[in-house]
Each structure stands twice: as C-alpha cells, then as structure tokens.
Amino acid sequence: MNHRLIAAMAQAGETAESLAGQVGVDPKTAQRWISPGRIPRPRRRSQIAGIVGRDVEDLWPAVLKRREPPWFRPWVEIEREAVALRGFELAWVPGLLQTEAYARATLAGETLSPSEIDELVAARVGRQAILHRLRPPMVVAVVDETALRRPATRNGHALMREQCEHLAACAELPCVQVQVVPAGTPVYPGMGGPFILAEMPDGARVSHVDGQVQAQIIAEQADIATLERRWARIVGEALPRAASLDLIREVAASWT
Numbered sequence: 001m002n003h004r005l006i007a008a009m010a011q012a013g014e015t016a017e018s019l020a021g022q023v024g025v026d027p028k029t030a031q032r033w034i035s036p037g038r039i040p041r042p043r044r045r046s047q048i049a050g051i052v053g054r055d056v057e058d059l060w061p062a063v064l065k066r067r068e069p070p071w072f073r074p075w076v077e078i079e080r081e082a083v084a085l086r087g088f089e090l091a092w093v094p095g096l097l098q099t100e101a102y103a104r105a106t107l108a109g110e111t112l113s114p115s116e117i118d119e120l121v122a123a124r125v126g127r128q129a130i131l132h133r134l135r136p137p138m139v140v141a142v143v144d145e146t147a148l149r150r151p152a153t154r155n156g157h158a159l160m161r162e163q164c165e166h167l168a169a170c171a172e173l174p175c176v177q178v179q180v181v182p183a184g185t186p187v188y189p190g191m192g193g194p195f196i197l198a199e200m201p202d203g204a205r206v207s208h209v210d211g212q213v214q215a216q217i218i219a220e221q222a223d224i225a226t227l228e229r230r231w232a233r234i235v236g237e238a239l240p241r242a243a244s245l246d247l248i249r250e251v252a253a254s255w256t
Contacts, residue, residue: 002034005059008052009034023047029201032081035133041077068123071214076123078198078206078217080130084138087196087208088234093148093163094141095124096131097170097178102163105152136175142238143167144190145183148251157255164252171245179238180247188237189230197227 009015020030023044032038033048039060040048049056068076079085087094093102103124107117130136148167151160171178181190196208207218207227218224239247 002038002059004054004061005048005052006034008054008059012052014052019048019051022051026202029081032201038080039077041074041081068120068127069214075208075215075217076127078200078208079127079137081200082137082198083201084140084199085196086140086142086199086231087194088142088190088231089147089194090144090190091147091150092194093143093167096128096139097141097167097176098124099159099163099166100125101159102152105156105159108153131170131173131175136173138175138177140177140179142179142181142190142234144181145247145251148180148248149183161252161255164248164255168245168248168252171241171248177241178244178248179235179241180244181234181238182247185237188234190234190237192230195227195230197224197231 009019016030016034017027019033020027023030025044033040039045045056045060049059052059085096092098092106095103098106100121103121104117107120110117112120131139148160148164151157152163153159167178170176181188194210198206198208200206204219205224205228207224209216209218209227218227238244
C-alpha cells in the first residue's frame with residue numbers, strides 16, 4: 001500500500017471518492033492509487049499532491065528512481081494502469097516475458113555503459129511485477145516463431161532454452177496468453193512491425209508502436225482502429241493457444 005498517500009489523504013480529510021470527484025476520475029481508479037505499484041499519470045500526481053498539500057516526491061518517491069528511459073516512462077505508467085495488453089512482436093520475445101539474460105542480450109549491441117545496461121535490464125524486469133499482482137492485466141502476446149528460433153547471442157543456446165522455457169511458464173499464468181505465428185506463414189500484416197494495444201479501466205485504448213530510435217504512444221482513434229484491424233489479421237495467422245504452447249516447448253527443447 002502507498003502509506004504516504006494514505007496518511008496524506010487522512011490528514012487532509014480526503015477519501016478516494018472525494019479525490020476522484022476533484023480530479024475527475026472514477027472512484028475505483030482513485031482507490032487503485034493507494035495500491036502497490038499503482039502510480040497515477042504525471043498530471044494526476046500533480047493534482048493529487050496539490051489537493052492533499054504535499055510534494056509529488058513525498059507521495060511517490062519512486063518516480064525519482066526510475067530506471068527506464070524518460071521517453072518510455074509514459075508507457076510504463078499506462079502499462080501499470082491497463083486492464084488488458086495485447087501485443088505483437090516480430091523479432092523479439094516481448095519485454096514483459098523476457099528473462100534477465102535475454103533482456104541483457106538485446107541491449108549488448110547498443111552504445112551503452114555496463115551500468116546503463118544494468119539500469120535498463122532492471123527496469124525491464126521490474127515491469128514484469130504487474131503479471132503477479134493481485135489483479136493483473138490480461139496479457140495477450142503474439143510472437144513470430146522466428147523470434148524464438150534466432151539466437152540472442154553467438155553460442156547462446158542455453159540462454160535461448162532458458163528464455164523459451166520461461167515463455168512457456170508465463171503462458172501458463174492465468175492472466176497471460178501467448179500465441180505464435182508459424183515461421184512458414186506467408187507475408188502478413190505483422191511484417192510492418194511490433195505494437196501493443198492497451199485497454200484502460202475507462203475503456204479508452206492507447207497504443208505503443210516501436211521504432212529504431214524510440215517508440216510512439218498513439219491515442220488517435222483512427223490510428224487505433226487501424227491497429228485493431230491489423231491485430232485481428234495477425235491473430236488469425238497465429239496458432240491457437242495450446243498449439244502455440246506446444247511449439248514453444250518444442251523450440252525450447254531444440255536449443256540444446
């Protein structure tokens with residue numbers, strides 16, 4: 001629980017309902033703000049801090065210790081609030097389902113210092129806590145089979161076996177569904193690149209579209225509709241859940 005926020009609310013005579021009314025959100029959303037790991041978006045944090053008469057840093061000290069790149073932080077906050085996440089990956093295992101070793105391997109070719117890599121890996125692995133909280137989001141991950149067949153490092157068979165086994169374990173979580181697009185599939189809409197669709201508690205949808213330099217967060221409904229159509233076609237090319245899990249285990253066993 002966010003005991004700092006609870007104490008500040010009590011001292012200011014505020015409840016989740018009264019905060020919700022002043023900030024303009026549903027009371028259930030305001031109630032979630034006192035839960036572990038639930039951090040409001042920056043604008044909401046400023047509003048709440050003003051209402052209870054505290055500094056943002058006093059209520060959410062963790063925001064000053066963020067390890068992920070500044071441009072990625074808005075998406076992390078969306079990810080934490082989302083009730084459902086649907087994503088497609090063409091070349092990588094999705095970040096929420098990566099092992100620490102695999103995450104480190106994906107960053108090895110970048111012009112980063114060892115300490116910077118450590119920070120980024122810790123941030124990526126830390127994001128996975130949402131899968132194990134009391135009320136996790138529903139996560140549907142569609143991955144191209146080539147991402148599972150491509151070694152993350154030279155002579156990285158053990159690393160890839162561990163990653164595929166971890167992916168299979170994640171796929172058995174109640175909140176996670178993993179589907180694989182077979183390697184022999186002809187050209188399909190996923191070839192255009194990876195993206196994630198997030199559904200928020202109020203029903204709004206936001207997307208994260210990856211790029212070579214940095215990702216974009218998209219909220220325009222016309223663009224979201226385009227991605228929804230592509231998502232439907234990509235899922236149509238993927239194996240069913242059980243068959244996908246069998247394939248993941250088969251690939252894991254091949255990494256000997």
